[in-house]
Amino acid sequence: MNAHNITKEGAAAPFYLPQGDECDVFAAAAACDLPVLLKGPTGCGKTRFVAHMAAKLGRPLYTVACHDDLSAADLIGRYLLKGGETVWVDGPLTRAVREGAICYLDEVVEARKDVTVVLHPLTDDRRILPIDRTGEELEAAPGFMLVASYNPGYQNILKTLKPSTRQRFVAMEFDFPAPQHEIPVVARESGLSEERVKPLVRLAGKLRGLKGQDLEEGVSTRLVVYAATLIARGMPIERAIDTAMIEPLSDDEDVKRGLRDLVTAIFG
Numbered sequence: 001m002n003a004h005n006i007t008k009e010g011a012a013a014p015f016y017l018p019q020g021d022e023c024d025v026f027a028a029a030a031a032c033d034l035p036v037l038l039k040g041p042t043g044c045g046k047t048r049f050v051a052h053m054a055a056k057l058g059r060p061l062y063t064v065a066c067h068d069d070l071s072a073a074d075l076i077g078r079y080l081l082k083g084g085e086t087v088w089v090d091g092p093l094t095r096a097v098r099e100g101a102i103c104y105l106d107e108v109v110e111a112r113k114d115v116t117v118v119l120h121p122l123t124d125d126r127r128i129l130p131i132d133r134t135g136e137e138l139e140a141a142p143g144f145m146l147v148a149s150y151n152p153g154y155q156n157i158l159k160t161l162k163p164s165t166r167q168r169f170v171a172m173e174f175d176f177p178a179p180q181h182e183i184p185v186v187a188r189e190s191g192l193s194e195e196r197v198k199p200l201v202r203l204a205g206k207l208r209g210l211k212g213q214d215l216e217e218g219v220s221t222r223l224v225v226y227a228a229t230l231i232a233r234g235m236p237i238e239r240a241i242d243t244a245m246i247e248p249l250s251d252d253e254d255v256k257r258g259l260r261d262l263v264t265a266i267f268g
């Protein structure tokens, strides 16, 4: 069984600073039982947003990190041997369907093809989950909601969603927060003052400008938070930036040298 995280109903909402009307749009989709697809680069706040919304809506949250080995059985469940007996154990999707929870499939395009087949009857007006192994056909409990995310930036032509899958979701586009949002987010997450966070966010903006030229992906908000956290803990600024915002982005020495020049230009 694949590891997945469960957030209990009633847990305090984790901090999320809205960029626009995304909380209202998500709440409206939830009220109408519509599945939601979140598109956006890695580390821009999608997972945090879902955790925040699940808590605000008072629904439990099952989060599954999808990977290329994830099968339908990992989501639905399987028979397991327990104390000499064979017992059925629900997977995270089945539990969410039974409990009326939100099931969040992070990086859904990574999952195996048989997974998308399972999602189809759940993401149209039937809202059912057929479980072949037990012969059950589960009707989703009120409150069940399917949320999936994917990063359209990954340059892998094979890893896109089929139209028949993606046209079952309403979709919301995410991006790295604008500086006026990213500064307070990073300050709050790291404990570093906004004044000290400002140049880090300026550097992040410059690094993101290189996406598509020298870099496949711009630096994530997550990495900016890491850099700020290391600095708040006393690491020298340049060392923290190198560890958290340069090394993770590239293995190419020439590219890294170019990135370090940007750091020098901002931090002197």
Ligand SMILES: Nc1ncnc2c1ncn2[C@@H]1O[C@H](COP(=O)(O)OP(=O)(O)OP(=O)(O)O)[C@@H](O)[C@H]1O
Residues within 6 Å of the ligand: 015, 016, 017, 018, 019, 040, 041, 042, 043, 044, 045, 046, 047, 048, 049, 106, 149, 151, 177, 185, 189, 221, 222, 225
């Ligand atoms: N609007 C925001 N409010 C609060 N925190 C944010 C916000 N945007 C980004 N963050 C911060 O960025 C970090 C990374 O975000 P998150 O884990 O949600 O990214 P993600 O888009 O789900 O990435 P991945 O696709 O890799 O899972 C969060 O842990 C949080 O610290």
